[in-house]
Amino acid sequence: MKALVYTGTQKSEIRDVDVPVAGDDQVLVDLAFCGICGSDMHAWHGHDERRVPPLVLGHEAVGIVQTGVLVGKRVAINPLMTCGDCEFCNSGDEHLCASRELIGMRVPGAFAEKLAIDVRNLTVIDDDLPFAEAALAEPLACSVHAVRLARQLAGDHRDAAIVVLGGGAIGLLAALVFEAYGYGNIQIAETNALRREMLEKIGIMRAYDPLCE
Ligand SMILES: [Zn+2]
Ligand SMILES: [Zn+2]
Incomplete structure (x- = not known):
């Protein structure tokens, strides 16, 4: 199969690689779409020593089993594979599992045609949800988690002024999650003028330049 292999700082190439073999409790997924995470860019720029080339990056993926x-x-x-049976996995803190593996970190990621993944890492999606939108599930989950933590720490005050630092994918999704939860006063600090313009067009938040305000 074809895969996009990160081969060194700011270098990647399409290579023919072996189709992954599904292990016990795993399935093979024919990948349809994979988002590019900021951490993929970080690795590609050579700023993540945990991701050692040659490596297939990518972890925001959707496909057909x-x-x-x-x-x-x-x-x-x-994308986070865990043991499912330690004290952390059993208490909902799977991200602390000692044997966790994120695809595209040490094991091959999803910038490829196929992926072997634990079956319990899969969520079935509706037939009418476009793959390109469904691929936002993983970054959206990060934003939902951040918003939940903020509400736990600061309380559930829907009239509170919400300030999101940074209007990239995660920041924008966090603003949309706050809006979905009923918050009305949402502001995003964003230094990039093009991004501010895009954020304002969505119409649910005020985008401002933190270098000026
Ligand atoms: Zn990511
Ligand atoms: Zn575990």
């Missing part, structure tokens, strides 16, 4: 019980289903992928 090719093997196992969910065969034929359209799925969004949780």
